Amino acid sequence: MRFVRELTSWLSGAADPDDFPYSPVLAEFHRVGKHFVEKELLALLDSARARVTVPAAGPPSPAARLLGDFLDVALDKWDGRYDYRSYLALRLLGLPCGADDGPGGEDDGPGQPEGARRDRDRLLVRLVADALAFELAAGSDATHLLPEDRPSREVVAKRHRLSVRAAAPALARLGLAGEVHDREPAAVLRALVADGDPAVGLALRLSMLPVYVSHDEYLFIRVLQAYECLFAGLVEELRATIVALRAGHARPAADRLAYACAQLTAAGPLFSLLATMQPTAFRTFRQYTEGASAIQSRSYKLMESLCRTPEGARLESPAYQQVPEVRDRVQAGQPSVDEAFRAAVREGLLTGADAELVAGAMRTFAAAVLQWRRTHHRLATRMLGPRPGTGYTEGTPYLAAVRSIPVFSSVTHDPVPSSRTDPTGGSPE
Numbered sequence: 001m002r003f004v005r006e007l008t009s010w011l012s013g014a015a016d017p018d019d020f021p022y023s024p025v026l027a028e029f030h031r032v033g034k035h036f037v038e039k040e041l042l043a044l045l046d047s048a049r050a051r052v053t054v055p056a057a058g059p060p061s062p063a064a065r066l067l068g069d070f071l072d073v074a075l076d077k078w079d080g081r082y083d084y085r086s087y088l089a090l091r092l093l094g095l096p097c098g099a100d101d102g103p104g105g106e107d108d109g110p111g112q113p114e115g116a117r118r119d120r121d122r123l124l125v126r127l128v129a130d131a132l133a134f135e136l137a138a139g140s141d142a143t144h145l146l147p148e149d150r151p152s153r154e155v156v157a158k159r160h161r162l163s164v165r166a167a168a169p170a171l172a173r174l175g176l177a178g179e180v181h182d183r184e185p186a187a188v189l190r191a192l193v194a195d196g197d198p199a200v201g202l203a204l205r206l207s208m209l210p211v212y213v214s215h216d217e218y219l220f221i222r223v224l225q226a227y228e229c230l231f232a233g234l235v236e237e238l239r240a241t242i243v244a245l246r247a248g249h250a251r252p253a254a255d256r257l258a259y260a261c262a263q264l265t266a267a268g269p270l271f272s273l274l275a276t277m278q279p280t281a282f283r284t285f286r287q288y289t290e291g292a293s294a295i296q297s298r299s300y301k302l303m304e305s306l307c308r309t310p311e312g313a314r315l316e317s318p319a320y321q322q323v324p325e326v327r328d329r330v331q332a333g334q335p336s337v338d339e340a341f342r343a344a345v346r347e348g349l350l351t352g353a354d355a356e357l358v359a360g361a362m363r364t365f366a367a368a369v370l371q372w373r374r375t376h377h378r379l380a381t382r383m384l385g386p387r388p389g390t391g392y393t394e395g396t397p398y399l400a401a402v403r404s405i406p407v408f409s410s411v412t413h414d415p416v417p418s419s420r421t422d423p424t425g426g427s428p429e
């Protein structure tokens with residue numbers, strides 16, 4: 001097998017991370033699915049990891065770090081470490097994924113957010129465009145990747161439309177709106193190529209390791225990764241909101257919340273995109289994703305707890321037990337927008353129209369979060385039915401119970417959002 005030959009030769013040579021045989025390794029993982037890769041091959045990869053992670057004098061080179069991260073993702077099941085973060089290869093994408101916080105994890109203050117926002121827009125566009133590229137390639141028989149349960153032409157056409165809608169706001173902010181003229185899907189791909197950085201391109205390629213060979217798992221992984229990119233951005237906006245509130249700066253606080261709200265609302269088509277998954281295909285590949293659930297999403301729980309400190313019962317529930325580093329932060333006194341707003345009003349830093357401006361932005365953001373939860377619950381019900389979740393909850397009853405948890409308690413907000421804030425414009429289908 002090419003995989004074995006090339007890997008053995010790499011191992012018996014200088015084991016230079018720059019020359020690692022990524023292509024045959026990926027091809028083998030894609031041929032059978034990560035869950036089914038043979039033990040002998042995983043053992044070889046384990047030896048490769050031992051070579052690349054050997055303690056060196058200085059910090060690892062970018063190539064060594066990339067390879068180490070890739071091997072950790074490829075070997076998560078072998079190591080018994082498989083979870084949501086390794087399934088989505090978040091570290092390879094530069095997204096926060098652990099107790100060490102990762103990029104963008106710390107308080108960025110009220111300063112200039114443009115650079116970080118731009119990076120996130122770029123990543124989101126690339127993730128969506130890559131999912132679309134796969135649909136186009138499979139639809140024209142240009143790839144044999146993940147051949148099981150190919151969708152119909154109608155479904156593929158719908159995915160094209162929804163991908164373009166999902167990427168359009170970020171493309172517009174990047175100044176690439178002209179690329180999606182006439183909503184032509186291929187234009188999104190051109191935008192991707194125009195914006196192409198080869199290092200990011202490789203990381204993107206390495207971050208696609210489905211557990212099975214079902215076509216729809218590609219879409220599932222990319223949509224989850226896109227949401228992780230979004231949640232990481234919301235976390236930054238909320239942290240900056242807190243900093244602004246503590247200084248009594250109403251306008252920057254309201255602007256940060258409004259930006260976060262617009263992000264979440266504009267991402268609605270991502271759920272619609274995922275609703276085109278074939279439930280039977282989903283139920284097939286999810287047999288092998290047991291143990292990886294978005295209940296382990298660190299960024300989502302950070303987002304939730306930065307809005308309002310969760311009550312004791314929620315903190316002790318599986319929701320936070322599965323993200324212990326976030327629970328620790330909360331228990332160590334992590335501030336929240338809710339408390340910062342209350343304190344600013346109490347201390348007279350925010351009064352009158354300023355206080356109302358922030359309260360209004362909080363209400364609108366809360367409505368977007370509640371709508372996200374409702375749409376997510378509807379999607380899960382459609383895909384899952386009465387089956388339990390892969391995160392060891394009873395499934396949709398858990399989601400029904402958590403969907404109306406208040407986002408903030410210092411302002412009253414409507415638990416039933418108006419249609420104006422519905423990110424999907426209706427049903428996810």
Ligand code: HEM
Nearest residue numbers: 227293294295300319380383384389390391392393395402
């Ligand atoms: C087919 C699509 C989906 C299904 C069937 C589904 C199902 C579920 C289920 C059953 C849970 C409860 C935990 C568990 O036992 O696993 C859950 C939690 C969660 N899901 Fe999804 N989900 C889907 C898509 C998504 C997407 C695209 C996201 C975006 C990141 C997402 C984010 C979350 C989050 C953040 C939680 C934790 C909620 C909390 O603890 O309050 N899900 N999902």
